Amino acid sequence: MAEVVTGPGALGTPGGEGGGGAPDDPTRLTAPQLTMAQRLKFGAMAFAIQRLLLGPLLLFHRLQDFFTPLSASNHPDIVKTYPARKSLPVRIYFPKSxxxxxxxxxxxxLTVHGGGFVIGHPRDNDAWNAAFASRHDFLVVALNYAKAPGSPFPAPIYDLEALIGCVLSDPSLPIDASRVALAGWSAGGNLSLAVSQLEGVRRRVQAVVPLYPVVDFAVKDHVKTATRRYKKALGGFRANEGDYLMKLGGMFNWAYVSPGQDCHHPLLSPYYAEREALPRNVFLIGAELDMLGQEAWRMACKLAGKKVPDLTDAMGCDEVQVGKGELILDGDERFAFEETVEGGQYRWLLVPDTIHGFDQKIDAMVRDPVLMEDAGIKTEKLIDQIGEWLHKVLGPGAHS
Incomplete structure (x- = not known):
């Protein structure tokens, strides 16, 4: 049975003393106890995905890593393990120049891959990480963590905490410790916000960039699906009337969150973290056609001191407002804003007309070349937006 964390400060030092969450309340939502049939169904799904589908693929990729020259495009310069987590190698990318x-x-x-806490691997973001390192002159380190259901909440947070400590203390890496940022996708966005609340990480990380993260487990999935946009005018995969995350969402939640767990705990649901519990600079990024977008929008508004949208407020707009590959960077706060609050920078960017995971390798799943062309252009622009923002908030550094 996994550890059930019921109080805001039960994991030690998130956000300093007191844990930074809402006060204990017996009426707060806790993760439900599922029926035996549901547990068997989700267990079988997780086993099939992890062992039967992804197991052989993981072995193939390990062999590919071994035989691929380090100079190959998008390949990390170093794949390294640390004694603290020997089974969790990290991938390190230097600027190519x-x-x-x-x-x-x-x-x-430091980047954290997605996959619903159940699947995924740091190599999933090789192309993104390599491009970011070279384009913005960063050292990029793709972190790793053990997967649920074998390693449910809060274990992956501890994995990341240990690896961050190892990486930032590694004398062989040319790290400017005064300029450290975290980023993560989906479940990795959740974990980047969670681990950055731990005191040992928070004092070393100056900024965090969660991309389409899950930040509120206390809101039911059917409420989330009602607040994303559905745009038939886009055609193809984006015209679907349902959200594709619903197919696996129940299994992901079962695998990561133990029955009885307080869903308002700020390390599980970072929406409930106080501003001072997080790094001083946060750039939240959502996708307009994503059931997780509204909770990221609410969190961005909360951090920026703006009116927090109601749970029934839909994101974005019904119309297709921009052309292929375009972002909305100013003039419409539904899509973009940035505020300075108590010396910190809090930014929101909603990527229009696209879906959860648009910047990942989802071609085979969506089978929609028009969507993928649009997503590819937006991904390149987003890499630049993130890089420019990080250079601004991290500053020139002590070693420049």
């Missing part, structure tokens, strides 16, 4: 004998220390972006 960096001379091998260079001694200048670099800002570092």
């Amino acid at each position: 960096r001379p091998k004998n260079a001694t200048t220390r670099l800002p570092v972006l």
Whole structure:
């Protein structure tokens, strides 16, 4: 049975003293006890995905890593393990233009892959990480964590905490410790917000960038699906009337969250974390056609001191407002804003007309070349938006 964390401060030091969450309340939502039939169904689904489908693929990728030259495009420069988590290798990317004998220390972006806490691997973001490292002159380190249901909440948070400590203390890496940021996708966005609340991480990380994260387990899925947009005018996969995350959402929740767990705990649902519990700079990114977008929007408004939308308020707009590959960067706060609050920067960006995971390898799933062309252009623009923002909030650094 996994550890059930029932009080805001039960994991030690999230957000300093007191844990940074809402006060204990017996009426707060807790994760339900599922029926035996539901548990068997979700267990079988997780086993089939992890062992039968992804197991052989993981072995193939390990062999591919071994035989692929380090100079290959998008391949990490180093794949490294640390004694604290020997089974969880990290992938390290240097700027391609960096001379091998260079001694200048670099800002570092630590990234956390997605996959519903159940699937996924740091290599999933090889192309994104390599592009970001070279385009913005960062050292990028793709972190790893053990997967649920074998490793449910809060275990992956501890994995990341241990690896962050190892990476940032590694004398072989040219890290500028005064310029450290975290980013994560989906479940990885949740974990980046969670681990950054732990005192040992929060004092070393200056910024966090969650991309389409899950931040509120206390809101039911049917409420979430009602607040995303559905745009038939886009055609193809984006015209679907349901959200594709619903197919696996129940299994993901069962695998990661133990029955009886307080769903308002700020390390499980970072929406409930106080502003001072997080790094001083947060850039939340959502997708307009995503059931998880509204909770990220609410969190961005909360951090920025704006009116928090109601749970029934839909994101974005019904119309297709921009052309292929375009973002809405100003003039419409539904899509973008940035506020300075108590010396911190809090930014929101809603990527229009696209779905959860648009910047991932989802071609085979969506079978929609028009969607993927649009998503590819937006991904490139988003990499630039994130890089420019990080350079702004992290500053020139002590070692520049």
